[in-house]
Amino acid sequence: MSAGPKVLMTTLGRSHFNVAASALIRNGADVTLVQGWTPRNLNSLMVRLVAKIIGRQSIVSGLAKRMTPELEGHSISTPWGELVQTGLFLTVGRMGVFFYRLSARIAFRVHGFFVRKYLSGYKIFHVKSGLGRGGALKKAKELGMKVLVDHCTPHPAFMQKSAARRGYDEWWSFWRDVMADCNEADILMVGSDFIRETFVANGYPEHKIRVVPLGVLKTFSNEAHKYSTSGTLQLIYTGGWKYEKGADDLIGAIEMLVSRKVDVHLTIVGSYSLGDRSVQRVNAQSLPVTFVGHVSQDLLPKYLAGADVYVFPSLYDGFALSAFEGMSAGLCLIATRESSIPVREGITGYYVPTHAPQAIADRVEYLFKNRAEIERVGRAAAKMVSTDYTWERYAKNVRMVYHELMNDMDKGA
Numbered sequence: 001m002s003a004g005p006k007v008l009m010t011t012l013g014r015s016h017f018n019v020a021a022s023a024l025i026r027n028g029a030d031v032t033l034v035q036g037w038t039p040r041n042l043n044s045l046m047v048r049l050v051a052k053i054i055g056r057q058s059i060v061s062g063l064a065k066r067m068t069p070e071l072e073g074h075s076i077s078t079p080w081g082e083l084v085q086t087g088l089f090l091t092v093g094r095m096g097v098f099f100y101r102l103s104a105r106i107a108f109r110v111h112g113f114f115v116r117k118y119l120s121g122y123k124i125f126h127v128k129s130g131l132g133r134g135g136a137l138k139k140a141k142e143l144g145m146k147v148l149v150d151h152c153t154p155h156p157a158f159m160q161k162s163a164a165r166r167g168y169d170e171w172w173s174f175w176r177d178v179m180a181d182c183n184e185a186d187i188l189m190v191g192s193d194f195i196r197e198t199f200v201a202n203g204y205p206e207h208k209i210r211v212v213p214l215g216v217l218k219t220f221s222n223e224a225h226k227y228s229t230s231g232t233l234q235l236i237y238t239g240g241w242k243y244e245k246g247a248d249d250l251i252g253a254i255e256m257l258v259s260r261k262v263d264v265h266l267t268i269v270g271s272y273s274l275g276d277r278s279v280q281r282v283n284a285q286s287l288p289v290t291f292v293g294h295v296s297q298d299l300l301p302k303y304l305a306g307a308d309v310y311v312f313p314s315l316y317d318g319f320a321l322s323a324f325e326g327m328s329a330g331l332c333l334i335a336t337r338e339s340s341i342p343v344r345e346g347i348t349g350y351y352v353p354t355h356a357p358q359a360i361a362d363r364v365e366y367l368f369k370n371r372a373e374i375e376r377v378g379r380a381a382a383k384m385v386s387t388d389y390t391w392e393r394y395a396k397n398v399r400m401v402y403h404e405l406m407n408d409m410d411k412g413a
Contacts (some may be wrong), residue, residue, distance in 0.1 A: 081111025
């Protein structure tokens with residue numbers, strides 16, 4: 001495949017775009033990425049000062065991910081939107097969801113405003129949803145560019161309904177700008193069939209949607225995984241622990257399993273709040289649950305190696321990377337369909353409904369009594385991740401979308 005059209009991609013903050021752009025360049029695509037701050041020297045005084053101000057020493061590793069070898073000469077640093085975002089998040093953003101989402105909306109628009117000056121000379125504008133505001137998407141259209149909007153979560157109306165929380169459709173929410181970009185796209189690219197279905201269910205034109213799953217950057221070997229044939233069944237959840245991820249439902253399932261005298265233990269690896277209702281339930285009842293907190297990626301394999309079943313009852317998700325990592329380690333998966341994880345029922349994992357702790361408990365009890373199923377399903381899941389969810393496959397699929405857009409341009413569409 002030839003290099004194809006010149007593509008300008010843009011993102012802000014932490015996202016998959018850095019890895020995606022690198023994969024596209026390796027695949028031969030002519031891509032330039034406009035992103036947030038990319039300092040020339042990660043050990044500079046400025047970097048250390050910023051890390052101290054925001055209280056995150058991990059900023060260095062985060063910035064390093066923006067500077068892959070492939071992006072050398074293909075990356076443009078535009079710090080202003082990120083500067084505004086960080087400043088607002090550290091001040092007014094802490095005052096509640098209203099101010100947090102309004103802060104994000106303002107920062108996204110600032111970023112889009114500064115992206116406009118880089119658009120000339122490109123054929124395709126590949127933009128993270130929400131970052132086309134500030135005049136960026138409008139300018140791209142004026143220049144005759146095709147617009148590919150990259151979106152990674154279910155439709156906001158679905159998320160609002162699933163979590164029984166308002167705010168996604170209010171004027172101050174950055175989701176309004178996200179949907180404005182989606183509606184004005186020539187093609188909307190999403191990461192799963194489930195996301196596509198939520199958009200179609202809410203009236204979005206199906207013919208404009210293309211499904212391109214992301215790759216899994218960090219996979220873990222499953223060859224030496226030891227599957228327990230007796231004793232305590234070890235469950236694990238990784239990632240941020242909160243209500244939207246099914247925290248209440250999973251703890252409800254643990255309560256049921258304890259009452260049934262099923263010998264299980266749940267390990268939660270990821271950030272959590274002591275004030276969270278589910279955490280308080282665990283502490284009040286002394287449930288067999290351990291909160292580890294956030295750990296580095298280097299330590300994660302140790303926790304995955306000690307588990308049997310990965311449980312992810314999310315109320316909604318776009319691409320649950322942490323769950324894919326668990327599957328790559330050979331763990332049997334229990335997840336909701338709303339997590340956007342493609343599961344072949346009984347082959348690569350098991351689906352349970354949202355808000356259904358009993359269904360989770362029933363499935364865990366079944367696996368407790370049928371240990372051989374855990375290894376069979378876990379091995380199949382690991383094979384699926386290693387073959388179907390690579391960044392090489394992602395790059396090839398995205399380039400096909402690019403060529404489709406150019407064909408439309410040639411036809412005058």
